[in-house]
Amino acid sequence: MTATPRLHTQQDLRRANLAAVLYAVVDGGPASRARVADRIGLTRTAVSTLVDDLLAAGLLAEAGLGHSGSPGRPGTVLALSDQGPCGLGAAIGVDHLAVCAVDLRGRVRARAAVDAVNRRSRPEPVLERLAGLIDDVTGQLTEAGLRPAGLCVAVPGQVVRDGTRVVQAPNLGWRDVDLAGRLPSGGGPLKVDNEANLGALAELWIGDPVCRTGDVLHVSAEIGIGSAILTDGLLLRGNRGFAGELGHVPVRRRGHACGCGGRGCLEQYAGEEAVLRAIGLDPVRAVADHPGPGGRVGYLAGRAEAGDPDVLRALRGAGTDLGIALTAAANLLDPHVLVLGGALADLAPWLLPAVEAELGRRMGTAPPLVVSRLGADGPLLGAAHAVTRAVLDDPLRTAQPTG
Amino acid sequence: MTATPRLHTQQDLRRANLAAVLYAVVDGGPASRARVADRIGLTRTAVSTLVDDLLAAGLLAEAGLGHSGSPGRPGTVLALSDQGPCGLGAAIGVDHLAVCAVDLRGRVRARAAVDAVNRRSRPEPVLERLAGLIDDVTGQLTEAGLRPAGLCVAVPGQVVRDGTRVVQAPNLGWRDVDLAGRLPSGGGPLKVDNEANLGALAELWIGDPVCRTGDVLHVSAEIGIGSAILTDGLLLRGNRGFAGELGHVPVRRRGHACGCGGRGCLEQYAGEEAVLRAIGLDPVRAVADHPGPGGRVGYLAGRAEAGDPDVLRALRGAGTDLGIALTAAANLLDPHVLVLGGALADLAPWLLPAVEAELGRRMGTAPPLVVSRLGADGPLLGAAHAVTRAVLDDPLRTAQPTG
DNA sequence: CTAATTTGTAAATAGCCCTGACGAAATGCT
DNA sequence: AGCATTTCGTCAGGGCTATTTACAAATTAG
Numbered sequence: 001m002t003a004t005p006r007l008h009t010q011q012d013l014r015r016a017n018l019a020a021v022l023y024a025v026v027d028g029g030p031a032s033r034a035r036v037a038d039r040i041g042l043t044r045t046a047v048s049t050l051v052d053d054l055l056a057a058g059l060l061a062e063a064g065l066g067h068s069g070s071p072g073r074p075g076t077v078l079a080l081s082d083q084g085p086c087g088l089g090a091a092i093g094v095d096h097l098a099v100c101a102v103d104l105r106g107r108v109r110a111r112a113a114v115d116a117v118n119r120r121s122r123p124e125p126v127l128e129r130l131a132g133l134i135d136d137v138t139g140q141l142t143e144a145g146l147r148p149a150g151l152c153v154a155v156p157g158q159v160v161r162d163g164t165r166v167v168q169a170p171n172l173g174w175r176d177v178d179l180a181g182r183l184p185s186g187g188g189p190l191k192v193d194n195e196a197n198l199g200a201l202a203e204l205w206i207g208d209p210v211c212r213t214g215d216v217l218h219v220s221a222e223i224g225i226g227s228a229i230l231t232d233g234l235l236l237r238g239n240r241g242f243a244g245e246l247g248h249v250p251v252r253r254r255g256h257a258c259g260c261g262g263r264g265c266l267e268q269y270a271g272e273e274a275v276l277r278a279i280g281l282d283p284v285r286a287v288a289d290h291p292g293p294g295g296r297v298g299y300l301a302g303r304a305e306a307g308d309p310d311v312l313r314a315l316r317g318a319g320t321d322l323g324i325a326l327t328a329a330a331n332l333l334d335p336h337v338l339v340l341g342g343a344l345a346d347l348a349p350w351l352l353p354a355v356e357a358e359l360g361r362r363m364g365t366a367p368p369l370v371v372s373r374l375g376a377d378g379p380l381l382g383a384a385h386a387v388t389r390a391v392l393d394d395p396l397r398t399a400q401p402t403g
Numbered sequence: 404m405t406a407t408p409r410l411h412t413q414q415d416l417r418r419a420n421l422a423a424v425l426y427a428v429v430d431g432g433p434a435s436r437a438r439v440a441d442r443i444g445l446t447r448t449a450v451s452t453l454v455d456d457l458l459a460a461g462l463l464a465e466a467g468l469g470h471s472g473s474p475g476r477p478g479t480v481l482a483l484s485d486q487g488p489c490g491l492g493a494a495i496g497v498d499h500l501a502v503c504a505v506d507l508r509g510r511v512r513a514r515a516a517v518d519a520v521n522r523r524s525r526p527e528p529v530l531e532r533l534a535g536l537i538d539d540v541t542g543q544l545t546e547a548g549l550r551p552a553g554l555c556v557a558v559p560g561q562v563v564r565d566g567t568r569v570v571q572a573p574n575l576g577w578r579d580v581d582l583a584g585r586l587p588s589g590g591g592p593l594k595v596d597n598e599a600n601l602g603a604l605a606e607l608w609i610g611d612p613v614c615r616t617g618d619v620l621h622v623s624a625e626i627g628i629g630s631a632i633l634t635d636g637l638l639l640r641g642n643r644g645f646a647g648e649l650g651h652v653p654v655r656r657r658g659h660a661c662g663c664g665g666r667g668c669l670e671q672y673a674g675e676e677a678v679l680r681a682i683g684l685d686p687v688r689a690v691a692d693h694p695g696p697g698g699r700v701g702y703l704a705g706r707a708e709a710g711d712p713d714v715l716r717a718l719r720g721a722g723t724d725l726g727i728a729l730t731a732a733a734n735l736l737d738p739h740v741l742v743l744g745g746a747l748a749d750l751a752p753w754l755l756p757a758v759e760a761e762l763g764r765r766m767g768t769a770p771p772l773v774v775s776r777l778g779a780d781g782p783l784l785g786a787a788h789a790v791t792r793a794v795l796d797d798p799l800r801t802a803q804p805t806g
Numbered sequence: 807c808t809a810a811t812t813t814g815t816a817a818a819t820a821g822c823c824c825t826g827a828c829g830a831a832a833t834g835c836t
Numbered sequence: 837a838g839c840a841t842t843t844c845g846t847c848a849g850g851g852c853t854a855t856t857t858a859c860a861a862a863t864t865a866g
Binding site: 014074 | 855864
């Protein structure tokens with residue numbers, strides 16, 4: 001439900017073609033003007049003028065002459081600038097805070113992270129600590145002569161569609177938190193998005209190439225189980241921006257009551273707490289016993305690695321229920337691929353067989369199931385890249401001449 | 404997973420603006436050039452030249468002067484031509500064949516239909532009879548001085564994404580049937596699509612206005628239970644074009660075996676056959692006993708109307724299971740509205756309460772549930788309108804001067 | 807060293823929309 | 837009725853965008 005942006009004026013055309021040039025370089029790698037022209041179907045002349053603008057804006061850079069061994073004059077290779085604007089990404093996790101900056105080439109140029117106990121914490125101190133990290137990263141950037149073009153924050157919760165307010169983040173205990181103006185976004189715009197969404201976008205942009213060839217359902221779990229649906233390279237956000245709530249897909253007709261008000265939700269059987277309970281641990285105590293990013297997940301992975309039968313059985317059970325929910329999703333969406341991301345990626349060796357078995361049993365030809373390449377880093381990287389992608393989408397809006 | 408059409412040239416811009424003018428009239432009703440200019444954000448001058456082209460192409464027509472009572476020279480009202488190209492729509496149902504033609508204004512200008520027993524029938528005789536109906540309708544059109552701009556066929560089964568081949572239509576017993584060249588499409592292109600998809604599009608284009616304001620999940624059932632997902636006014640088709648298979652969402656962990664190979668699929672509990680079995684009827688015999696379009700559904704509706712407790716209980720049960728599957732879908736998609744279409748619309752009075760009860764029990768705030776305004780006619784109308792919409796999307800491609 | 811090939815740019819051209827201005831046709835006030 | 841006001845549609849001129857055509861520069865192949 002996004003209003004399709006109408007193409008009316010010649011400026012819109014110009015903007016679209018500027019973006020097309022940049023994406024030709026993003027998707028196909030550095031290339032000469034002539035090669036870019038072939039890729040996007042414009043003439044060399046047109047590409048030349050577009051490139052002139054992009055060079056002046058500091059988004060592209062000439063990187064010497066390329067010679068391919070074939071006859072003809074070699075072209076001057078165009079690459080994305082590594083001196084241009086950077087994207088600031090931040091992640092608010094239940095037990096950590098992280099910030100990073102990526103340049104237009106997608107390289108991480110600065111980062112900072114701390115362990116933190118954000119569970120059931122008030123927003124103010126969390127945002128204050130996060131602001132400190134952001135200032136830290138911004139400092140590193142300006143030292144290197146780079147400038148931030150905006151900030152995007154990944155949160156484990158529901159976010160309104162326009163991306164300024166957290167509606168609900170149960171595991172942080174936040175409700176209706178407006179972030180506008182409360183974090184130093186480096187002059188650019190500030191956006192908030194769900195970590196599952198950003199993890200999926202990261203996988204699309206810089207992860208497994210299979211995600212670029214069709215619709216994707218990207219599952220990710222921290223404590224809750226979320227997912228994101230990518231269609232045609234775009235997120236399906238739904239009416240309120242809450243699409244992808246895989247954790248509340250019913251997998252038992254009459255099952256445990258869930259915090260959402262329902263019964264038999266997947267989260268009650270495959271969520272982190274459910275797995276901890278299944279091996280006889282008190283979830284609340286486990287959080288205290290195994291803090292830090294990947295604390296409980298690392299603990300579970302360790303015991304699974306050691307062959308602990310209780311943990312293996314619990315993960316098999318979780319995988320089976322996840323398989324049921326994914327059957328529902330795959331029937332509804334017919335995705336090209338299913339991706340396990342977030343904390344699930346670290347437990348994939350023990351979850352995957354059960355998930356695949358259940359999918360195979362229930363669907364004639366189930367979509368392939370792959371493990372995220374980015375894992376727990378996905379949301380953070382996705383947030384940073386969301387900023388740089390916004391620059392690429394509208395190159396001259398945020399650009400400024402090279403110094 | 405549709406390649407986004409890139410906007411490169413000024414011709415593309417022109418095409419987009421021609422379409423914008425037409426859609427301004429479609430969505431906002433007949434209006435003067437100046438009014439259209441206001442609606443789409445172009446200048447009166449630009450709109451004038453666009454309208455000139457559209458008048459010459461026979462897509463728009465001037466309909467006299469409009470006077471609103473306000474000062475100023477009255478504008479000449481522009482309306483879609485009712486002499487222009489028409490869309491031919493056809494529907495292949497399990498027990499009927501239907502064809503209709505709609506003009507650009509959306510009015511049905513010709514139609515033909517017959518009862519037929521297509522269940523488990525070979526494609527050849529069915530296509531032959533359908534071709535006869537199409538010729539009949541085309542004849543009516545040419546008598547009225549109209550010309551068909553293409554043909555779209557609705558089938559109860561899975562269709563490849565490019566819309567030329569039926570992969571599988573279980574209730575017809577068809578597998579891998581290529582329709583290209585086997586039906587008289589009146590010179591224009593021939594397309595095939597799933598009836599659930601076309602029913603949903605019909606609802607979007609000419610049905611309940613709530614479908615136009617956000618993402619929609621449109622459920623429709625003939626014998627199988629299908630659905631279509633509309634995002635941003637576009638169908639979500641999925642990787643192979645099989646998205647929307649609501650009928651195979653699991654609603655029982657260990658349930659009846661289903662033809663799809665799975666267990667506990669919704670279709671086994673809420674499909675037409677399941678309901679017939681639940682009231683003690685043999686589905687195969689019931690088909691023979693109650694033929695024709697709406698045969699079994701009409702029979703069930705009649706008994707429900709009369710207060711038959713068995714039927715009411717069976718429909719309540721089906722509604723409950725449908726509610727479970729819709730909970731899954733609503734959590735994944737966060738749709739703006741859920742629509743019950745197809746044959747379900749006729750049983751809505753008895754299904755709806757159970758569906759709503761289950762949704763309400765499982766979701767804090769469930770999306771509103773509405774009944775399709777078009778019902779069983781949806782797919783046929785959607786098919787016809789798919790053709791006219793294609794004309795509106797690229798006005799000068801298929802156009803020809805007024806005679 | 808020459809021919810062939812490819813690259814990048816320049817000049818001229820065509821298409822599209824915008825600005826500004828104008829006559830035409832209605833309303834509303836005197 | 838007469839006049840000012842408002843709105844509509846069109847015309848002329850101009851700016852922007854991409855294309856066509858042409859050409860100099862730089863490389864490979866023989």
